[in-house]
Amino acid sequence: MNIERFGVVQRRAEMVLHAHTLYIGGQVASDTSADIEGQTREVLLGIERLLESVGGDRTHLLTVRILLARREDYAGLNRVWDAFFPFGHAPARACTLAELIDPAWRVEMIATAALPNR
Amino acid sequence: MNIERFGVVQRRAEMVLHAHTLYIGGQVASDTSADIEGQTREVLLGIERLLESVGGDRTHLLTVRILLARREDYAGLNRVWDAFFPFGHAPARACTLAELIDPAWRVEMIATAALPNR
Amino acid sequence: MNIERFGVVQRRAEMVLHAHTLYIGGQVASDTSADIEGQTREVLLGIERLLESVGGDRTHLLTVRILLARREDYAGLNRVWDAFFPFGHAPARACTLAELIDPAWRVEMIATAALPNR
Numbered sequence: 001m002n003i004e005r006f007g008v009v010q011r012r013a014e015m016v017l018h019a020h021t022l023y024i025g026g027q028v029a030s031d032t033s034a035d036i037e038g039q040t041r042e043v044l045l046g047i048e049r050l051l052e053s054v055g056g057d058r059t060h061l062l063t064v065r066i067l068l069a070r071r072e073d074y075a076g077l078n079r080v081w082d083a084f085f086p087f088g089h090a091p092a093r094a095c096t097l098a099e100l101i102d103p104a105w106r107v108e109m110i111a112t113a114a115l116p117n118r
Numbered sequence: 119m120n121i122e123r124f125g126v127v128q129r130r131a132e133m134v135l136h137a138h139t140l141y142i143g144g145q146v147a148s149d150t151s152a153d154i155e156g157q158t159r160e161v162l163l164g165i166e167r168l169l170e171s172v173g174g175d176r177t178h179l180l181t182v183r184i185l186l187a188r189r190e191d192y193a194g195l196n197r198v199w200d201a202f203f204p205f206g207h208a209p210a211r212a213c214t215l216a217e218l219i220d221p222a223w224r225v226e227m228i229a230t231a232a233l234p235n236r
Numbered sequence: 237m238n239i240e241r242f243g244v245v246q247r248r249a250e251m252v253l254h255a256h257t258l259y260i261g262g263q264v265a266s267d268t269s270a271d272i273e274g275q276t277r278e279v280l281l282g283i284e285r286l287l288e289s290v291g292g293d294r295t296h297l298l299t300v301r302i303l304l305a306r307r308e309d310y311a312g313l314n315r316v317w318d319a320f321f322p323f324g325h326a327p328a329r330a331c332t333l334a335e336l337i338d339p340a341w342r343v344e345m346i347a348t349a350a351l352p353n354r
Contacts, residue, residue: 026212094262144330217333
């Protein structure tokens with residue numbers, strides 16, 4: 001069936017592989033006391049850790065959908081984001097405001113990535 | 119061109135196939151008098167029916183993006199969702215709150231799936 | 237690594253190609269004085285221009301995620317959308333309301349498309 005799942009619990013797989021493409025479910029920060037810069041950093045590093053588990057890194061991201069809880073956090077999100085990606089390796093992205101399930105989350109990201117050649 | 123479309127009307131295809139991947143448009147319940155459990159069940163079964171039309175089922179889902187109209191429906195959504203997937207076969211998922219086009223809809227899902235081997 | 241990026245700036249690629257699939261980041265209108273019909277037209281034509289840069293057109297779209305700022309714009313969005321696609325070539329789509337980053341934007345679209353045979 002050509003589907004490989006990673007980080008499996010009853011409710012979801014954290015990452016799914018199919019046809020050389022990796023699909024990562026909604027990622028949020030566990031340290032919800034952190035401000036937007038801290039939460040953004042934790043989310044991006046968490047996504048990278050998932051990619052590293054299959055031999056990839058941040059440069060393999062294809063798309064990131066960003067859901068931001070508060071408009072005033074947009075500048076802080078971008079400060080961390082822009083520093084995270086080496087020039088020429090940022091994914092396609094879209095960012096809108098959204099009410100997140102846990103009001104303590106200030107940002108959630110949904111990503112897809114290319115499977116690195118193994 | 120290698121694109122196959124299913125459930126075609128002027129405005130959209132209900133499902134599109136490309137490169138062994140199935141893309142399903144936003145799915146909602148037609149019985150909008152149902153509560154969150156009823157609407158969740160109808161949406162999930164509707165998605166499975168689309169997959170069955172190409173020889174698949176719920177275990178072929180790769181990702182589901184869940185848009186929930188009301189935060190207090192989160193527990194009911196998850197009760198139906200968790201019972202729906204055999205352990206180890208749930209997709210990557212992300213769930214946020216959103217205002218849906220028809221205020222009678224309590225949940226909308228957008229899914230991708232793997233084409234079963236035929 | 238098999239990732240090709242188009243329209244690259246520090247923050248993002250406007251379009252990314254991987255495994256015969258094109259991923260387009262969030263597209264909005266630059267003429268924010270336009271009404272919903274004008275903004276919808278500009279966004280759809282902007283997406284088509286990206287596809288034309290790799291030899292495609294509107295019929296190569298697989299999915300479009302529509303984020304609409306105001307419910308009362310739904311009819312105007314659909315008037316332009318329905319006229320845009322030749323019958324049988326519309327993508328899978330999902331449309332919900334969302335608060336967009338710039339309050340002058342009335343619609344944002346996130347698209348995926350099939351790479352045309354070259």
